[in-house]
Every structure is written in structure tokens, then in C-alpha cells.
Amino acid sequence: MEQEIKLLKGNEAVAEAAVRCGCDGYFGYPITPQSEILETLMELRPWETTGMVVLQAESEVAAINMIYGGASTGKRVLTSSSSPGISLMGEGLSYMAGAELPCVVVNVSRGGPGLGTIQPGQSDYFLATRAGGHGDFNMIVLAPNSVQEMYDFIFTAFDLAFRYRNPVMILSDGVIGQMMEKVTLSPALPRRTQQEIARDLRSWALTGKPAGERRNIVTSVQLDPHVQEGVNHRLQAKYKAMRENEVRCESFLCEDADYVIVAYGCSARISRKAVELAREAGLRVGLFRPITLFPFPYAELSALNARGFLSVELSAGQMVEDVRLSVGCRARVEHFGRMGGVIHSPNEVFEALTSKFTDK
Amino acid sequence: MLDVLMHFCPGCSHGTIHKLIAEVIDEMGMESNAIGITPVGCAVLAYNYIDIDWVQAAHGRACAVATAVKRLNPEKMVFTYQGDGDLAAIGAGETIHAANRGDNIVVIYVNNAVYGMTGGQMAPTTLLGMKTATTPQGRDAKLHGFPFKAGELISQLDGVCYFTRQSVHTPAAVRRAKKALRRAFDNSMEGKGLSFVEFVATCSSGWKLSPVEANRWMDENMMPFYPLSKE
Incomplete structure (x- = not known):
């Protein structure tokens, strides 16, 4: 089969990858230097082809909570932002880790602190690896160094997010997001059907309570501290497995x-x-x-x-x-x-x- | 409804509203097709009582969560259940924008003019002069601003197909409220836009009144400021 090669910005490659990896929904808010992700998706109009939903949210806070809602129903959901916007997503990321929901978050980072600059920065390393939000949690963080990797890592990130039922962050930067390189595009994968989600993910995903079966509850709240500690031990075992198996x-x-x-x-x-x-x-x-x-x-x-x-x-x-x-x-x-x-x-x-x- | 003890205080409106929602879902035959979103606040554990799939949202963000649940699952019946602190304070932005987009969801808004779960602090909806844990001298407009009529604000937006204000403090009110809920859920499945059902509700613990006194106080003080819909 002939390879499809395109000249793309890193941000455009993220949008192409989202459509081709079977992503169900993108929810995001414009911020430089990553707005081309939302812009490209709106130009690609995937809702007419794969059925993927694309929505411009009213804030990064709303975007990450839309991601939380979408993920709770077993969907492959993506958001992207840049440093100040990622700070706003911290609470949502913590909720997703606590409720064990998969998602992919792309941070095309810029220099800070504060509003900082729209020019590239790599000063969100601590945020990504140490304190994505409150509470004891970790997420796998992938760092692409080419436009090809911006594309490829979307596929990898979704696989990892669902393998561990946890957010995965792609920590990029304004250079990789804005520069143009040749990208080899892979054939499009289909989105999971509703039947496949019900069959494969019903142990946790909200698909509507099947008649006569147990309902599903997606939550991160446990008022009994001993139950909450048990949740924490389970999460820590998961992060340990990430440390043992996912180093690249x-x-x-x-x-x-x-x-x-x-x-x-x-x-x-x-x-x-x-x-x-x-x-x-x-x-x-x-x-x-x-x-x-x-x-x-x-x-x-x-x-x-x-x-x-x-x-x-x-x-x-x-x-x-x-x-x-x-x-x-x-x-x-x-x-x-x-x-x-x-x-x-x-x-x-x-x-x-x-x-x-x-x-x- | 699940046969379990409720954590709500005596005289609280939540239990009755929960029951009405469960009855409407049941009568519509939507038990296997409904997804509810619980808030942060006293109703956080609504999922312990109504036997459907639920997701618990971050404080104030229920409408953003519901937006994505519905857009990614348009065949599902999706609703949020939120108090006035959750919806009208921290979640005002998400609520307004979901309403403005006309997302096909039902927003059930329980307004008791106080933060119940955290111990009776001032909410945006607290009436002028009303004493709470954070307004011990009574709410003063100069210091705290004015009571917030979230329902009237939301009802102005083009994406909203139905706004109604109900209560559950008398048998007649309960019957009207159930009809309103049914209409709202029907709207969401017919793709008409966002339906906003407000309940003026009691919080006898937060108001430091007996259940009977709380009902009377609500009638005399809440209803004039938050007038109920005629139907």
C-alpha cells in the first residue's frame, strides 16, 4: 500500500492523528501556541466522516470536565492546551485519575510563570510529572521531539490511557507544535462501536444500566477513609506497573x-x-x-x-x-x-x- | 429507587425530588437509557438512591460533564442534579454556556438559599437579611451583593427550551413538579434544547428550623422572591 505523507505542523499532526486513531471526541479552548489543533479539526469536519465530535469549550475548566464526562461513557476523548490552560485542568485531571478514567491531554507548552509568553517553554516538567493536580496520582507523560512523534504518540497515548484507565499527557512545546515536517500518516482506524463499548468496557463505563444488572457509578469520592485508602493502594499499584512496564x-x-x-x-x-x-x-x-x-x-x-x-x-x-x-x-x-x-x-x-x- | 437509608436530614426536599425523578424515569421506561450527573454538595450521593448509571462531577462542572455525555451518546437521556452553590456560584459559567449551546439535557436545580453540606454558609441565592454561617449578621447587599436569580438568567438564553420553578412542599406542588420533570425529560429526548427545572427547597438544618417551620419560612420568604411557575 502506498504511504501517505504530508507536510504538517506538529499541531496539525495531532488533529490528523485524532481523526485517524478512532477518537470519539475533542473538547478544547483556544490558546497559543496550540490553537491549530482545534482549527484543523474544525476544517477536517470528522463528524461527517468518522462521527467524531469536536466542540470548542467555554474554558479549559469546561473542556477537561467535558473530557471527564466523555471518558465516563467509555469514549476515546482528547483535549489540548498550553501551560496556563493546563494549570486550569489540574482539578479535572485529578478527578480522572481518582475515578480511573482514560483520556489524552496534549500540552504544547510555553514559557511562564503567569501569562508568561506565547513562545516555547519546557517549564511544565514538574506540573506534568509531579503535580498534575491535587492528591497522590501520576500520569504517563510522553515527550515528542518531532512532528512524526506528535502524530504517533496520539495512538500510543490512547492505548496506554485505556490499558491503565488513567489520563496520559503528551508534553510537547511551542517549537514542536509550530514547526513543519514530513509526516507518514497511518490508515484510519474505526471508532469503537456502541456495541463494542458495551461488550468490552461495561465493567466500568456508563452505557445505561442493562435491565436486571448492576448500575455503574463513576466517582472519585469515598467518605470512609479506609475505603479511600484502599482506592489509593490500588492506584499506587497501577503507577508501579507503569514504572515497571512503560519506560521509553x-x-x-x-x-x-x-x-x-x-x-x-x-x-x-x-x-x-x-x-x-x-x-x-x-x-x-x-x-x-x-x-x-x-x-x-x-x-x-x-x-x-x-x-x-x-x-x-x-x-x-x-x-x-x-x-x-x-x-x-x-x-x-x-x-x-x-x-x-x-x-x-x-x-x-x-x-x-x-x-x-x-x-x- | 433503591431500598436504602437516605443521608438527607429530616424535612429536606432532596428525598422527594429524588423520588419524583425516579418515578418519571421509570414511567418513561428509560431506566436502561438514563445517565445522571451528581454535583458536589448534599446531592453528591444521589447515585446511592436512584438505580441508573451515574457520574459524579467536580464542583460546579456538571453541565460541562453532561454536555459531553450527551453529545457522545445522543441516544441517552442525560440530566444533571445540582444545588444552588454548585450551579449558581462555582458552576455559573458552565451552566450558562451549556444553556446557551442548547445542549439536549435536563438541569435539575435545587435552590435552598444555602450551602447545606458544608454547614450552612451563604450561597449566591441567600436572601437579604438571611443569617448563615458566613453572614451571621444577615446578608447585607453592600457587603455580599444581591440574591442571584439563576433561573431567570438562564431562561433568557436562546438554547433553553423550558424553564420552570417548582417546589415539593405540598401534595399539589409535588404533582405539578412531576409533570414539569416529565416535560423536561421529554424535551431532551425530542432534541428541543436545554430544560431547566428549578426547585425552591428547604434546608431545615442549614436554616436551623424544624421541618414544619422550614416549610412555613420557605412559603413566607423564599416564594415571594423566587415565585413558582403557574404550571
Whole structure:
């Protein structure tokens, strides 16, 4: 079969993937730099082809609660936003984790804090991996570094969301969302039919109480603390399974590396060029790219024998804490990153590497 | 209805309203086709009493939840059940926009002018001069603004096909209320838009009155400000 290849923005790739992965509904609110996701979906008009619902919500708060409602009926639902909007979704994400509902949330992040800038940022790492909302919960976080991965990860994210009945976040950034690259599109998958949902998901999904059977209740409230603690133990067992089974990462020239740059998303693309510059200068430098930020590839990073690790992020240093947890005191760990929407260049990353590890 | 003890206080209107909803769903033969959305507040546990599929929403967000449930499952009969703190304070935005979109859902709004579950604090609907846990000297418009007529506001929106204000404090009122609920649920299945059924209700615990006194107080104070619909 002939491959279908299109030139797309990262945001447009998300919309294409949503329609082709059998998504049932997208609910979202415009915010730069990700509004093309909603705009593209409205142009694609999937309600006329696959039957997918697309709705512009009145706020991010409404959007995530629409997602909660859609997910409660066993549907594949997607929302997207950028940093300030993701902050507003925190309560809803916590409810979804508590009620064990699957969904995919795309964060095309920008620089903060506050309204910040519409330019790219990677300062939502803590939000995504540590505190997506209140209470003890985690979600799998996928970090694409290309437009192709923006497309592919929508499929992966829905599989993971339903496997674990939990929200999955795709933590992208304004660079990946806005840049254009070739994307190989996969054949469209059909949406689940109502019969398939009733057959496969009735153990929890609301499909209308079948006559003579038990009703389903989707809730995250347990007034008895001992019952709530039991829920928490069950959730924690699920997060443990995620840690054991869902780590994804990628290495580039790390085998002989004296120094390893650790970077995800757009910083991984920039850092790969910096690694090439370093190699040209005769330095043995490699790149380690976490693809899942939760679960973080602690063991895989810890297995590297470099003398120094440089965490490169568009932030004041957030992922660097996970790099330190991986490496411990065995090697030096440093951070480099521009902030506020300024993007570091490969040369800046190379210079930061050489200046921070002067014993090269 | 499930044969279980209710957690509602003596004299509370919720139990009667629950029963009416259950009767209407039953008479319509929609038990296997209904999905309810519970709020945060005293009615959070409505799912323990009415034997259908339920989803419990974040505080104030029931109408957003219902929007997606209905749009993704248009063959289902979808309704929210919300108090005045949930709907008219924290959830005012979601309620107005669901109404304005004309989503084919039923919104059941129980207005007792007070936050019941958290212990009787002021709600947007609290009457002027009314004493609550957070207005111990009585609600003062200069300090707290005016009682909020959510029903009248919602009824102005083009997506709303039916607004009615009912109560369940007399047998005649109960009969009228049941008819109103039936009409609202029929509207939602006929795709006419959003139906908004308000109940002026008692909260004897929050008002610190006996059930009999609460009914009388509601008649004398709530009804003039929140007048019931004629039918």
C-alpha cells in the first residue's frame, strides 16, 4: 500500500492523528501556541466522516470536565492546551485519575510563570510529572521531539490511557507544535462501536444500566477513609506497573561518551546538533533522550558511565532533579537552559557543556 | 429507587425530588437509557438512591460533564442534579454556556438559599437579611451583593427550551413538579434544547428550623422572591 505523507505542523499532526486513531471526541479552548489543533479539526469536519465530535469549550475548566464526562461513557476523548490552560485542568485531571478514567491531554507548552509568553517553554516538567493536580496520582507523560512523534504518540497515548484507565499527557512545546515536517500518516482506524463499548468496557463505563444488572457509578469520592485508602493502594499499584512496564528512552552516541546531554522535546533536537559539534571538536559527547518523563528512565540513565551529565531544558532546571536521582554522586550533574520563551542554540548548548565541565 | 437509608436530614426536599425523578424515569421506561450527573454538595450521593448509571462531577462542572455525555451518546437521556452553590456560584459559567449551546439535557436545580453540606454558609441565592454561617449578621447587599436569580438568567438564553420553578412542599406542588420533570425529560429526548427545572427547597438544618417551620419560612420568604411557575 502506498504511504501517505504530508507536510504538517506538529499541531496539525495531532488533529490528523485524532481523526485517524478512532477518537470519539475533542473538547478544547483556544490558546497559543496550540490553537491549530482545534482549527484543523474544525476544517477536517470528522463528524461527517468518522462521527467524531469536536466542540470548542467555554474554558479549559469546561473542556477537561467535558473530557471527564466523555471518558465516563467509555469514549476515546482528547483535549489540548498550553501551560496556563493546563494549570486550569489540574482539578479535572485529578478527578480522572481518582475515578480511573482514560483520556489524552496534549500540552504544547510555553514559557511562564503567569501569562508568561506565547513562545516555547519546557517549564511544565514538574506540573506534568509531579503535580498534575491535587492528591497522590501520576500520569504517563510522553515527550515528542518531532512532528512524526506528535502524530504517533496520539495512538500510543490512547492505548496506554485505556490499558491503565488513567489520563496520559503528551508534553510537547511551542517549537514542536509550530514547526513543519514530513509526516507518514497511518490508515484510519474505526471508532469503537456502541456495541463494542458495551461488550468490552461495561465493567466500568456508563452505557445505561442493562435491565436486571448492576448500575455503574463513576466517582472519585469515598467518605470512609479506609475505603479511600484502599482506592489509593490500588492506584499506587497501577503507577508501579507503569514504572515497571512503560519506560521509553533513546540514546545517541552514549556508549563511549565522557559527557552526556540529557534532553527531551525540542531541546533534544537542539542538543543532538550540539553533540555533533562536540564530536567534531574531538569530545566524546552523547545524547540521552527520555521519551517518557513519567515513568522516568532512571535505570537506563544510571547505566551510562559518563563523567558528567548536562540536563538541557527550556526551564530553570526541573528534569535535572531526575537526572541527579539517576546518577547520584557518581558523576557531576549540571543544568543549562534558556527561559521565558528564548530558545537555546546548538552553539550555546555546546559552550555550556565545555564551560561547565572544565576538566574535559 | 433503591431500598436504602437516605443521608438527607429530616424535612429536606432532596428525598422527594429524588423520588419524583425516579418515578418519571421509570414511567418513561428509560431506566436502561438514563445517565445522571451528581454535583458536589448534599446531592453528591444521589447515585446511592436512584438505580441508573451515574457520574459524579467536580464542583460546579456538571453541565460541562453532561454536555459531553450527551453529545457522545445522543441516544441517552442525560440530566444533571445540582444545588444552588454548585450551579449558581462555582458552576455559573458552565451552566450558562451549556444553556446557551442548547445542549439536549435536563438541569435539575435545587435552590435552598444555602450551602447545606458544608454547614450552612451563604450561597449566591441567600436572601437579604438571611443569617448563615458566613453572614451571621444577615446578608447585607453592600457587603455580599444581591440574591442571584439563576433561573431567570438562564431562561433568557436562546438554547433553553423550558424553564420552570417548582417546589415539593405540598401534595399539589409535588404533582405539578412531576409533570414539569416529565416535560423536561421529554424535551431532551425530542432534541428541543436545554430544560431547566428549578426547585425552591428547604434546608431545615442549614436554616436551623424544624421541618414544619422550614416549610412555613420557605412559603413566607423564599416564594415571594423566587415565585413558582403557574404550571
